[in-house]
Amino acid sequence: xxFANNECKGFRIGALQLYLQRQAKxxxxxxxxxxxxxxxxxxxxxxxxxxxxxxxxxxxxTKSPNVCRLVPQLLDRPVVVKTLQxxxxxxxxxxxxYISSPVCIGVVLPASEVLKSELILTDIAVQRLxxxxxxxxxxxxxxxxxxxxxxxxxxxxxxxxxxxxxTPVHIHNLSEQMLAMDKISIPVPYLTLxxxxxxxxxxxxxxxxxxxxxSLASFKIDKLDIxxxxxxxxxxxxxxxxxxxxxxxxxxxxxxx
Numbered sequence: 001x002x003f004a005n006n007e008c009k010g011f012r013i014g015a016l017q018l019y020l021q022r023q024a025k026x027x028x029x030x031x032x033x034x035x036x037x038x039x040x041x042x043x044x045x046x047x048x049x050x051x052x053x054x055x056x057x058x059x060x061x062t063k064s065p066n067v068c069r070l071v072p073q074l075l076d077r078p079v080v081v082k083t084l085q086x087x088x089x090x091x092x093x094x095x096x097x098y099i100s101s102p103v104c105i106g107v108v109l110p111a112s113e114v115l116k117s118e119l120i121l122t123d124i125a126v127q128r129l130x131x132x133x134x135x136x137x138x139x140x141x142x143x144x145x146x147x148x149x150x151x152x153x154x155x156x157x158x159x160x161x162x163x164x165x166x167t168p169v170h171i172h173n174l175s176e177q178m179l180a181m182d183k184i185s186i187p188v189p190y191l192t193l194x195x196x197x198x199x200x201x202x203x204x205x206x207x208x209x210x211x212x213x214x215s216l217a218s219f220k221i222d223k224l225d226i227x228x229x230x231x232x233x234x235x236x237x238x239x240x241x242x243x244x245x246x247x248x249x250x251x252x253x254x255x256x257x
Contacts, residue, residue, distance in 0.1 A: 012043035014126040014163030030056035065114045071106040073236045074188040080134045081149040089179040097151045100164040102127035126163040160200045168205035189239040194232040
């Protein structure tokens with residue numbers, strides 16, 4: 001997007017209302033939160049100035065660049081999602097769930113005559129999630145974000161929500177007992193984000209193998225092969241590099257009945 005001097009734009013992305021204004025020597029960025037985010041599609045509108053009740057962040061330049069991009073990105077910490085309905089997988093069975101998580105919006109100034117390289121001004125979460133600790137104890141685990149999910153098992157049940165990214169999760173119960181799943185931590189910082197032609201957002205898929213309560217489950221990241229014909233476009237790379245062979249030890253709240 002190209003901004004003239006003093007031009008101001010507003011963007012509605014889920015529950016996030018984002019305001020950008022370019023001035024001769026600075027960029028101003030302000031945000032607000034709106035409810036009923038599921039009922040409103042992406043919106044853009046022009047404004048004369050930033051809303052007076054908001055306190056903007058100021059980014060100073062000798063001469064401000066006139067081009068800006070909004071780039072969706074995955075969150076910077078894993079997202080612990082709690083299933084809204086009980087989920088049980090019998091011994092030896094497999095199941096696939098489609099779990100969504102809110103994204104961030106990066107405000108990016110591309111490389112230009114003014115900037116030698118691309119500059120990310122800020123990274124704004126579309127939805128504010130609460131913090132939670134996830135792990136087998138207070139000493140072992142990690143700080144995550146907390147969310148809830150319907151854990152849908154059919155693509156046909158999915159809504160197109162441009163402010164949430166869908167992660168396909170394949171679970172294989174290799175144990176000899178019924179597997180009950182209450183929570184699961186999605187390692188979104190290790191995943192790539194893609195955009196589909198219908199406006200939906202997708203990540204790499206995950207495969208989880210559960211063998212017993214005595215060992216941690218493991219995530220295997222299944223990367224999308226973007227060299228093959230498809231409708232997805234890479235939007236942003238992972239924030240972190242996964243361990244060798246794309247295996248991540250997962251603290252999953254799974255219990256054998």
